[in-house]
Amino acid sequence: MKHYDVLIVGGGPAGIFAAWQAGLRYKRVALLEKNAILGKKMLITGGGRCNITNIHQDDALIAGIIGNGRFLHSVFSQFNNNDLIRFYEQNGLRLKEENKGRMFPITDKAQSVVDTLASVLKNAGVDIFFQCDVHNITTDIPMQIKTNSIFFTCDKLILTTGGKSVPQTGSNGSGYQLAQKFGHSITELFPTEVPLTSDEFFIRKKALQGLSLYDINFSVLNQKGKPLVTHRYDILFTHFGVSGPAALRSSQFVVKQLKKQQPVQVMLDVLPDMHLNDVQAWLKKQDANKSLKNAWKGIVSERYLLFLIEEAKLTESTPLKQLAPKHIELMAQLLKGFVFTVNGTQSLEKSFVTGGGIRLKEIDPKTMQSKFDHRLAFAGEIMDIHAYTGGYNLTVAQCTGYVAGRHI
Numbered sequence: 480m481k482h483y484d485v486l487i488v489g490g491g492p493a494g495i496f497a498a499w500q501a502g503l504r505y506k507r508v509a510l511l512e513k514n515a516i517l518g519k520k521m522l523i524t525g526g527g528r529c530n531i532t533n534i535h536q537d538d539a540l541i542a543g544i545i546g547n548g549r550f551l552h553s554v555f556s557q558f559n560n561n562d563l564i565r566f567y568e569q570n571g572l573r574l575k576e577e578n579k580g581r582m583f584p585i586t587d588k589a590q591s592v593v594d595t596l597a598s599v600l601k602n603a604g605v606d607i608f609f610q611c612d613v614h615n616i617t618t619d620i621p622m623q624i625k626t627n628s629i630f631f632t633c634d635k636l637i638l639t640t641g642g643k644s645v646p647q648t649g650s651n652g653s654g655y656q657l658a659q660k661f662g663h664s665i666t667e668l669f670p671t672e673v674p675l676t677s678d679e680f681f682i683r684k685k686a687l688q689g690l691s692l693y694d695i696n697f698s699v700l701n702q703k704g705k706p707l708v709t710h711r712y713d714i715l716f717t718h719f720g721v722s723g724p725a726a727l728r729s730s731q732f733v734v735k736q737l738k739k740q741q742p743v744q745v746m747l748d749v750l751p752d753m754h755l756n757d758v759q760a761w762l763k764k765q766d767a768n769k770s771l772k773n774a775w776k777g778i779v780s781e782r783y784l785l786f787l788i789e790e791a792k793l794t795e796s797t798p799l800k801q802l803a804p805k806h807i808e809l810m811a812q813l814l815k816g817f818v819f820t821v822n823g824t825q826s827l828e829k830s831f832v833t834g835g836g837i838r839l840k841e842i843d844p845k846t847m848q849s850k851f852d853h854r855l856a857f858a859g860e861i862m863d864i865h866a867y868t869g870g871y872n873l874t875v876a877q878c879t880g881y882v883a884g885r886h887i
């Protein structure tokens with residue numbers, strides 16, 4: 480049996496930051512991680528490059544944390560994305576900014592981030608127990624922690640076991656049951672930042688599979704066909720539906736809308752900077768003797784143009800001069816608003832982020848402590864907070880981890 484002042488369960492970014500801060504304040508601090516390494520999920524973030532945070536400030540940062548970001552005002556007043564950037568630079572890891580404010584390590588390797596964090600934990604005197612899977616916790620004084628190997632007792636506890644997405648990284652939702660031992664409740668879990676599925680004929684016949692459309696407006700429509708939300712980003716057509724940042728960002732809205740209607744309509748505007756009338760005028764004024772395919776070349780990628788020509792029930796070899804005005808109108812409308820249906824998302828296990836988690840009303844936003852038992856705190860994705868991709872989720876994990884470890 481081993482006794483610690485503070486135990487942290489889960490060696491992802493939230494747990495590492497919590498352990499670091501607790502380690503600066505208490506003598507005996509240990510981090511328990513079921514994997515044989517730290518930050519297994521962190522290593523696959525940002526395509527293995529780790530999009531560690533985002534440079535957007537204040538309200539823009541909170542706006543990126545679409546699921547309950549407002550809970551984090553107090554956290555960010557104590558430790559925010561600027562502090563994170565400073566933290567890494569002070570610990571010898573320089574970061575660089577990429578498009579839309581996304582920050583990456585200059586090494587382009589997530590491993591260098593995890594290595595930096597491991598040395599910070601070492602300097603703070605934190606013991607790490609790997610392959611240590613916490614099975615059960617009792618709320619006695621001291622708390623008793625049953626694992627697959629060692630039996631622990633502790634005075635304080637921080638749960639940072641993550642969500643339920645990509646469970647092969649270790650975050651399989653076991654932390655929710657541990658929190659329930661203290662009377663905590665879990666809001667409904669759902670996949671977010673996840674590709675959308677569609678059984679439209681053009682998807683099933685893989686007409687656009689592999690095609691990316693860049694910098695477009697992607698909207699989720701309500702029952703009246705009006706946009707609920709629009710994201711200007713890229714998409715990628717796949718064999719099952721649509722992926723890419725715009726689709727991922729829209730997924731949580733699709734999940735919610737699917738509760739009201741089945742299937743849900745989405746709309747692509749591939750010329751977001753042009754008005755419908757201008758698109759129509761452009762289509763009309765091209766060389767009338769050329770075939771549609773050649774006359775309209777360049778307005779969008781050829782594969783998408785030919786797809787829309789077919790959707791408009793036109794033939795690519797028809798000379799432009801043979802088109803009636805209503806056909807040009809239809810083509811302009813398709814370019815500005817091609818509507819198709821999605822019938823779901825990929826599973827929670829395949830999602831980048833888990834929506835839902837420990838109910839925030841039960842957590843003190845200044846300290847991350849449980850309102851039911853002050854010996855307990857939470858940080859990271861285990862809580863009912865989720866964000867868009869772009870470095871926001873790791874920002875949440877690291878900053879809430881910092882605050883939880885500082886106040887425990």
Ligand SMILES: Cc1cc2nc3c(=O)[nH]c(=O)nc-3n(C[C@H](O)[C@H](O)[C@H](O)COP(=O)(O)OP(=O)(O)OC[C@H]3O[C@@H](n4cnc5c(N)ncnc54)[C@H](O)[C@@H]3O)c2cc1C
Binds near residue numbers: 493642653876
């Ligand atoms: C493919 C992918 C790419 C992503 N890319 C980005 C990105 O570039 N930028 C970004 O901001 N976000 C990204 N995310 C999201 C981000 O990785 C998570 O939000 C973040 O890792 C959550 O941190 P966490 O510490 O709360 O949980 P996790 O990182 O999930 O860590 C939880 C840890 O707890 C351990 N654990 C769980 N249960 C137990 C138990 N019972 N006993 C012991 N240990 C336990 C797990 O093994 C795990 O190591 C990505 C997610 C995925 C899946």
